[in-house]
Amino acid sequence: MPALTAGESARIRADFPILSRTVRGGAPLVYLDSGATSQKPLAVLDAERDFYLRHNAAVHRGAHQLAEEATEAFEGARGRIARFVGAQPDEVVFTKNGTEAINLVAYAMSNAGAPGALDGADPEVARRLQVGPGDEIVVTEMEHHANLVPWQELCRRTGATLRWVGVTDDGYLEDPRSVIGPATKLVAFTHVSNVLGTVVDVADLVSAAREVGVLTLLDACQSVPHQPVDVTALDVDFLVFTGHKVLGPSGVGVLWARPELLAAMPPFLTGGSMIEIVHMERSTFAPPPQRFEAGVPVAAQAVGLAAACDYLDTVGMERVAAHDHALMGYTLEQLAQRPWVRVLGPSDPAHRVGAVAFTVEGVHPHDVGQVLDDQGIAVRTGHHCAWPLHRRLRVPASTRASFGVYTTTAEVDAFLVALDRVPQIFGVSA
Amino acid sequence: MPALTAGESARIRADFPILSRTVRGGAPLVYLDSGATSQKPLAVLDAERDFYLRHNAAVHRGAHQLAEEATEAFEGARGRIARFVGAQPDEVVFTKNGTEAINLVAYAMSNAGAPGALDGADPEVARRLQVGPGDEIVVTEMEHHANLVPWQELCRRTGATLRWVGVTDDGYLEDPRSVIGPATKLVAFTHVSNVLGTVVDVADLVSAAREVGVLTLLDACQSVPHQPVDVTALDVDFLVFTGHKVLGPSGVGVLWARPELLAAMPPFLTGGSMIEIVHMERSTFAPPPQRFEAGVPVAAQAVGLAAACDYLDTVGMERVAAHDHALMGYTLEQLAQRPWVRVLGPSDPAHRVGAVAFTVEGVHPHDVGQVLDDQGIAVRTGHHCAWPLHRRLRVPASTRASFGVYTTTAEVDAFLVALDRVPQIFGVSA
Amino acid sequence: MDLYGELILEHSKRPVHAGLRDGFDAEVHHVNPTCGDEVTLRVHLDRAGDEPVLQDLSYDALGCSISTAATSMLAEESVGRPVRETLATYRGIHAMLMSKGADPGDPEVIGDAVALAGVARYPARVKCALLGWSAYLDALARAGVDISGMRP
Amino acid sequence: MDLYGELILEHSKRPVHAGLRDGFDAEVHHVNPTCGDEVTLRVHLDRAGDEPVLQDLSYDALGCSISTAATSMLAEESVGRPVRETLATYRGIHAMLMSKGADPGDPEVIGDAVALAGVARYPARVKCALLGWSAYLDALARAGVDISGMRP
Numbered sequence A, B: 001m002p003a004l005t006a007g008e009s010a011r012i013r014a015d016f017p018i019l020s021r022t023v024r025g026g027a028p029l030v031y032l033d034s035g036a037t038s039q040k041p042l043a044v045l046d047a048e049r050d051f052y053l054r055h056n057a058a059v060h061r062g063a064h065q066l067a068e069e070a071t072e073a074f075e076g077a078r079g080r081i082a083r084f085v086g087a088q089p090d091e092v093v094f095t096k097n098g099t100e101a102i103n104l105v106a107y108a109m110s111n112a113g114a115p116g117a118l119d120g121a122d123p124e125v126a127r128r129l130q131v132g133p134g135d136e137i138v139v140t141e142m143e144h145h146a147n148l149v150p151w152q153e154l155c156r157r158t159g160a161t162l163r164w165v166g167v168t169d170d171g172y173l174e175d176p177r178s179v180i181g182p183a184t185k186l187v188a189f190t191h192v193s194n195v196l197g198t199v200v201d202v203a204d205l206v207s208a209a210r211e212v213g214v215l216t217l218l219d220a221c222q223s224v225p226h227q228p229v230d231v232t233a234l235d236v237d238f239l240v241f242t243g244h245k246v247l248g249p250s251g252v253g254v255l256w257a258r259p260e261l262l263a264a265m266p267p268f269l270t271g272g273s274m275i276e277i278v279h280m281e282r283s284t285f286a287p288p289p290q291r292f293e294a295g296v297p298v299a300a301q302a303v304g305l306a307a308a309c310d311y312l313d314t315v316g317m318e319r320v321a322a323h324d325h326a327l328m329g330y331t332l333e334q335l336a337q338r339p340w341v342r343v344l345g346p347s348d349p350a351h352r353v354g355a356v357a358f359t360v361e362g363v364h365p366h367d368v369g370q371v372l373d374d375q376g377i378a379v380r381t382g383h384h385c386a387w388p389l390h391r392r393l394r395v396p397a398s399t400r401a402s403f404g405v406y407t408t409t410a411e412v413d414a415f416l417v418a419l420d421r422v423p424q425i426f427g428v429s430a
Numbered sequence C, D: 001m002d003l004y005g006e007l008i009l010e011h012s013k014r015p016v017h018a019g020l021r022d023g024f025d026a027e028v029h030h031v032n033p034t035c036g037d038e039v040t041l042r043v044h045l046d047r048a049g050d051e052p053v054l055q056d057l058s059y060d061a062l063g064c065s066i067s068t069a070a071t072s073m074l075a076e077e078s079v080g081r082p083v084r085e086t087l088a089t090y091r092g093i094h095a096m097l098m099s100k101g102a103d104p105g106d107p108e109v110i111g112d113a114v115a116l117a118g119v120a121r122y123p124a125r126v127k128c129a130l131l132g133w134s135a136y137l138d139a140l141a142r143a144g145v146d147i148s149g150m151r152p
């Protein structure tokens, strides 16, 4: 699959007006922070605005024509987004971001311990959802805080124990089978590290989990923007991603789960639109996905995210992946020529997607970022919400350049030129 | 304070393009469903779009110029929205909707029971947040499901007991002092009923709660859109409202709380941006409001909501209230002339805001709504997420007309003309 | 308001076979959570012959004219017939209601329910028209009839 | 890159009074959670006279050049002076950093810290420049000095 041509790149960039702005007194913006959040094409902004200007109403709460149209737009978006990851519409739950989607699962699991919470659920599925003292939740040492802290808190609430698969010096996962065992209830791990770009061997972790019959949750926040993702092929039990990193608006995240799990899970947020019958004394709940979408939902945002799926599918996710791969290869190759730069994570571009984090010998990553920013290059500095991973790699922080579908090799060049000023400014040897 | 003039109304309506569309084969839209969700003025849509087109970046997560601008826009919005309800910026937490804001408090209270969750908190405040068997949560019989089901579930998780203040036949609250007592931990009640329009006597409930020294939470989802609201004057401990009902975008809600409560409360959603230090074994959390805003926040939506506050303050909330009052008086007066209509709730317009729910003798509310919808009048039918209230008033459901700042007397007239067809169509006596 | 034709109003005011009767094989209670419509429905099967026959269908419906009329039509059309045939009626009604107005319904197959054709233009009301039917399918399933492949 | 002037680079490479020394009244540990910068800081007060004097300020700083340099300047400027005077310096630095570039800082009041004036143009870095100062204020408070009214 070929990378994007210069002409295609130019056409894509024209859909993102923010990319032609300048920063810091006239420097053209070079946005290499798509790992934090992506920019949005006009088609996404137009879809959201069109929803508000023509169909806005509370979805699932009215019978008048606007309410019908809004409901149809919202449920249409659910179907579209489901298709983007090879899922069925009813298996897709909308949340406000990836973080809420992970918390939803963590809270459903602790709520499963409340009296009556699993009444009517398939007993075998119910058993898999229950967590208590002696049980273990397994994560990895390369997780984003969003896929670590909710599990720490689940353990705090239930008395379970958190364990983790370690990371090697070169940014791969250690053997999961030394950690996953009969006490494990759930293995929650990232598809792609938001710092190292490492593409995790999902099949290996899934088979390790299957061997002991436990649940798996995949944090796909950093893979869905860059490569085709198919829930069936991945064979996990839960998958999470977030709209704002995949050209969509902020305020919308996605939880996909196997239907039998959603059917058994007790609710997380409760209120309107997720109920079946409400009495003052007690309530019963609607079937999924409604059971997990309390309150007026993020309808305009879902419609925007569906437009983002359309946009990416028009480019073609295989080509998006090829483009990312080309950028990754070029960036690693160029950085390798700079001995004062230490790239974190795998040196083989075939094992990486989306992001390149690095340190400069003798210069704090913040200062590196500042020098880049002053030349218009927007990168992220700090621990990128993966503090334990940085501790593991014995760096206090790092500087990260990350790519989007609109990123070009020329931008990588501009980044390199700006980077080359760092040694001189801080008087370290280049 | 005078109601809006015809000229002012016309100028306002021009800011809401959706109001000039037609429905059901050419009927002009008469949108009387603002209680479900309000329409959005162009200024709000423009503010959101402008944020995406010029400043979009992950807030609080970067040091480059876009990230600075996005953070400033987001925190500026927080300050603006805080001012709208007489609060300080740091006392305002953004959620995805009103429902999440209420769940946040309910989960913080059950999480308070987890080991170590209140370490470092002021012991007196900590005690007020802890809930267990023998404790009581008090709500009212007129609550929206969003302010009922989360408390039922809190009781399920903690073993506490739910109690409620009853509703009289004419839609007022019964004496709260028969329910609020020494076992009460929290009194959660609505400011304005989304069905009856009843304006609750907040001062009375707050003083009943104070007499026994317990917390109060006010669901202001239906008051903030219609009248000036000031957290200091109301003197409650928590206040919740939702952006989409107050001319703002969907996907943003607000929790206001006294700073000493926020300071002591354990987190609800956990992940990035809400932490202080993260180790694999354990984490510590940031001060409020960040502690309660995990993940990339709803920045564009907050910016949109701030623009909605600007819009309403330009009209003037006192005048918005006067306008609503005029519409309410006129609607009640006109409906009173139709003996086949039973209006639910107080007959005195001075005790009502925003909504008029009613039934037609011998015709199901759905059918009433359908007849109206077919003539372009968008109203809501059903239990309006307040099922126990309908049961209490001995009606299976109702039809509700609700107002926004853009609603006109002419629209109420169109509604009445359409309504007058109901008796004839269903062969009941008019 | 062509939606509310004579037949619908007639069925909703005087629902056929209404009321709950004894001697049933299964009883179910279904609600439409968005609006609060409810139906309690019982099926009584005759399994003496080659295939099960719906001997009685009794119900108590609380809801709008569409849901009440639809349940009444279901009862009128189905009582006394082989279950298999009633399921064919169901498929016909379902197809009509999902057609957004394109399918007017075949009176040979669905009887009085052709009067519900207008409902297809109002997606939010389709659930009302199907409330009784979904309760019926559920009751059959609980009475041990294989309805697999029946829910489109 | 006028931000990284001689003085900042000099202070960040050779921070003044760096290292943790014994004989202190209070020790605090502050972090900047968005980036992971950390500082451990100790104050040692001399309370013999009319007003407390900062006898020693020792610290261990892990962070960017801005936060390290700012902490070094704080130490250089403050050690040996009455606490009251160091708080005046703090107010001067805080005002400069919050001015978005409008206030260049008065060298009479804040000393070498005028070199940090450029930081005011980068809101996300202001926290870096204040990390050591906020630790210092906290340490004073824990050592029993009334700093009320000091945090603007």
Ligand SMILES: Cc1ncc(COP(=O)(O)O)c(C=O)c1O
Residues within 6 Å of the ligand: A272, A294, A295, A296, B035, B036, B097, B098, B099, B100, B144, B146, B147, B190, B192, B193, B194, B219, B221, B222, B242, B243, B244, B253, B385
């Ligand atoms: C009184 C009241 N409380 C809470 C809510 C919940 O708000 P949201 O749906 O935005 O979560 C609503 C509206 O649906 C309401 O009317």
Ligand SMILES: Cc1ncc(COP(=O)(O)O)c(C=O)c1O
Residues within 6 Å of the ligand: A035, A036, A097, A098, A099, A100, A144, A146, A147, A190, A192, A193, A194, A219, A221, A222, A242, A243, A244, A253, A385, B272, B294, B295, B296
């Ligand atoms: C790997 C990973 N997981 C989870 C998240 C959380 O996503 P959000 O901030 O949208 O909740 C992010 C991004 O911040 C991420 O990079």
